[in-house]
Amino acid sequence: MTNLVATQRRGHTLVDGMPRPGCPERVIKGIFLIVICSLVVFPFIGVISTSLATPQEVTQAGGFVMFPTQGISLTAYRSIFAGGTVTQALLVSGFVTVVGIAISLSLTCTLGWALSRRRTVGNKALLMLVLVSLLFNPGLIPTYLVVQQFGLLDSLWALIIPTCVSAFNVIVVRAFFVGLPGEVLDSAMIDGASEWKTFRYIGLPLSRAVVAVIGLFYGVSYWNSFFHALLYINDASKWPLQLVLRTYVVNGVEIGGQDLGVAGEVLPPQTAIQMAILMVSVIPILCVYPFIQRHFAKGVLTGAVKG
Template structure:
């Protein structure tokens, strides 16, 4: 299984095969087209595997002697010990999905299904003036478009900035779990 994960990490499919697979499964213009192609990251699988391999074997043997099944060992011993690595992987996925706009650009035709980053990209790249029709006569008093664009970009990173401090204490431990020890 590890060999398959490593091969998928080294030889990732390109843009066209991924698009054809998404189209074959009728996921175009569906939110599942944003979730499923990136649902399992080979890098994250390797990080989590490295953590589980480094769990003390004595702990697992003691649970087996007490009569615990493999699922009980996983649920009652391995998962509580793996909070750090799961927090790191969750942060990686969260930041990855939060910043993703390219898959939405490829797979979503309906603008009502666009994620926030796609809306921001359209606004910032195209220079579309948001709210000028509603403002009417107040357009002259409005701040410059560049100022509004930068304010929207800063506001879009607020959720990540809020979540990161809660996961930061787990981050160093979770990332260094699979590292080479000296």
């Protein structure tokens, strides 16, 4: 007790039983965090600035503008939204993401609920099958042959069905359902609720946090996926936005007026168009994340080891 009082008198307030870091430690941590944040923020500012800078300023700067000084121009965005490849890819990515999230959440939540109920027929065998699929990947060639056998090549369903259920997400949802109060579920069953009604009116409302986070995981996965489109999609009109981003930004392929739907018009510099495409691919996730953030910590820590 004497040591505790002495520590508080010296200005080292205890936080969770540990002495508060001294001033030098806090200064070093602050500098470190500022440096890390700068490494993330400044390139992002450069991308935004280049996409919004005037074509003349981008040309004068040699392709990359950190802070536009000659005004703001939406020429690059008007070019990519003129109805060409980028617009079509944005619609494809939106369809794949929305439909994929709906299918994935439906299958994941129902499977997780079934695995959490001990009286489900074949519960242990099904759980073991899920765990095996989590530990052992079938491989690229077998997966491609299965997609080909089902006639999904050059179809948008090839971007959804092969990855619509994640074994890891099923385990997380199952762990959450197992942790629900058994008394509440038993009382619903006593009142005559069927298994489906118990799941729909009790299980799902109590699991909004984990459903929101799993939905975010699926959404980011569908939105950012390009590899499956690279494998299964040959028709350029069915390319998702990330494959367009990889082709015209990462690989540096020049995008022409015919690709953008503005043939015959003077295009902005390629760098401005590339940065505009990059911003379009990032903004949807940035807009959705703040609404999910309040559920994120609770949903991610579901099933974690507690001490």
